[in-house]
Amino acid sequence: MKCRKCGAPAALELRRHNAAFCASDFLDFFRNQVREAIRRHRMFARGERVLVAVSGGKDSLALWDVLLDDGYDATGLYLDLGIFDYSVESKAKCEAFATARGARLVIARVADEVGAPVPVIKHVTRRPPCSGCGLSKRYLMNRVALEHGMDVVATGHNLDDEAATLFGSVMHWQTDALPRQSPALPSTHPKLVRRVKPLYRLSERETAAYAFLRRIDYIVEECPFARGATSIAHKEILNRMEEASPGAKHNFLFGFLEKARPAFERAEGAVLQECARCGQATTGTVCAFCKLSDQVKRAAGGGAAAPDR
Amino acid sequence: MRVVLRNPRREVEVAGNRRVKDVLRDLDILPETVLVIRGDDLVTADQMLRDDDVIELRPVMSGGLGGRITAPLGDAVERSREPSEAVGDAVERSREPSEAVGDAVERSHEPSEAVGDAVERSREPSEAVDDAVERSHEPSEAVGDAVERSHGPSEAGHPRSKPVSRTPLQ
Numbered sequence: 001m002k003c004r005k006c007g008a009p010a011a012l013e014l015r016r017h018n019a020a021f022c023a024s025d026f027l028d029f030f031r032n033q034v035r036e037a038i039r040r041h042r043m044f045a046r047g048e049r050v051l052v053a054v055s056g057g058k059d060s061l062a063l064w065d066v067l068l069d070d071g072y073d074a075t076g077l078y079l080d081l082g083i084f085d086y087s088v089e090s091k092a093k094c095e096a097f098a099t100a101r102g103a104r105l106v107i108a109r110v111a112d113e114v115g116a117p118v119p120v121i122k123h124v125t126r127r128p129p130c131s132g133c134g135l136s137k138r139y140l141m142n143r144v145a146l147e148h149g150m151d152v153v154a155t156g157h158n159l160d161d162e163a164a165t166l167f168g169s170v171m172h173w174q175t176d177a178l179p180r181q182s183p184a185l186p187s188t189h190p191k192l193v194r195r196v197k198p199l200y201r202l203s204e205r206e207t208a209a210y211a212f213l214r215r216i217d218y219i220v221e222e223c224p225f226a227r228g229a230t231s232i233a234h235k236e237i238l239n240r241m242e243e244a245s246p247g248a249k250h251n252f253l254f255g256f257l258e259k260a261r262p263a264f265e266r267a268e269g270a271v272l273q274e275c276a277r278c279g280q281a282t283t284g285t286v287c288a289f290c291k292l293s294d295q296v297k298r299a300a301g302g303g304a305a306a307p308d309r
Numbered sequence: 310m311r312v313v314l315r316n317p318r319r320e321v322e323v324a325g326n327r328r329v330k331d332v333l334r335d336l337d338i339l340p341e342t343v344l345v346i347r348g349d350d351l352v353t354a355d356q357m358l359r360d361d362d363v364i365e366l367r368p369v370m371s372g373g374l375g376g377r378i379t380a381p382l383g384d385a386v387e388r389s390r391e392p393s394e395a396v397g398d399a400v401e402r403s404r405e406p407s408e409a410v411g412d413a414v415e416r417s418h419e420p421s422e423a424v425g426d427a428v429e430r431s432r433e434p435s436e437a438v439d440d441a442v443e444r445s446h447e448p449s450e451a452v453g454d455a456v457e458r459s460h461g462p463s464e465a466g467h468p469r470s471k472p473v474s475r476t477p478l479q
Contacts, residue, residue, distance in 0.1 A: 011351040015340075017435030017438045058369070203341075205342070205343075212351065220367060239370075240339070
């Protein structure tokens, strides 16, 4: 297999594009896809302050790497979820990357903000751990961005993440979720920082290849709570479809963004206001994060048992 | 040949002198879900693996997307404990033959119109790749735009010095 650009031996085949690239040309391809995402959705401009949510995984570190190389003012944000050794290791990866690149890294602990780490939240709420974790992450990303005067929050969501989320929303016809599925969510309230996903044009295999070829030391092990997650099942289904029909995931997501999403967007009429407790943007009187925090604190007061490891 | 697998980390011995894609098929691993690594290099599916090779199959799937809570958490917790209203209906319906079955069986015997087109398209390289090849000889568009923006009014008012053929990635 030869590189489509230079004819050298290929390092990676991209079946959905019916092409292959050598290492050097693949890295160019990858960076150009990120630039195209930023340009197309006007995600941010030079001089704006970008808060990159980093987990220590391949996607977020690859994104941070590209943005730093392109000269953006990109600060990392690591949210310590308190998930045992996994969090210890992932935090160490982020710190090592930041040190090596001379980049600024902000660290916030979920336990400090919610009252307990993710394993306890899982135990108290008896909900899938990803729910409380995701809610806490979205809330804290926004709050830290506001506190540090950031213009935009960038996350490492890739094409597979977005396609799996869309698949889940469609499977349950969560029509209220569909308008919010976008590579760029504008700020619709003074307390809501805009959010962007510059990797949405790239598959997770491509981000893994980028991280490997750039010798980024990322955490390969998956989150222990991700096992059995619905999103993983959806990804597996989509990968089967991709194997049978290369480009299936791409067409599913991009077709939605171009043809279906505008219709759902027009139908959305949510009005945001400030949470009576914490002042962050919410559709209700008290935001979901404050309710979660109350639930955790009540349980802790009542002597919640230690979570299973 | 030694194959290193992750999550959890383990090793298996498989016969060598075969192509990567054959090894993946034998291990029931979809190529889309792993990077195949030999030493410091990535290996493509068509490459031959020797008997004395050591390769790592590194999973690329990251999981747990943080869920998607569309209602306040309290409500969601409540709902999760209630039996679904639809259960009774579904049990009823499962005893009736579906009206759609006949139509579906009918349709399954007709060739899809889209198949011919899809086969044609599958042999052409993606438009995004052509763009990437084009762009490799030009400065990045994003940089150009940013420079333009930094010097003045909106880009809409600035005709480009050279027409750019930008095709969406699809």
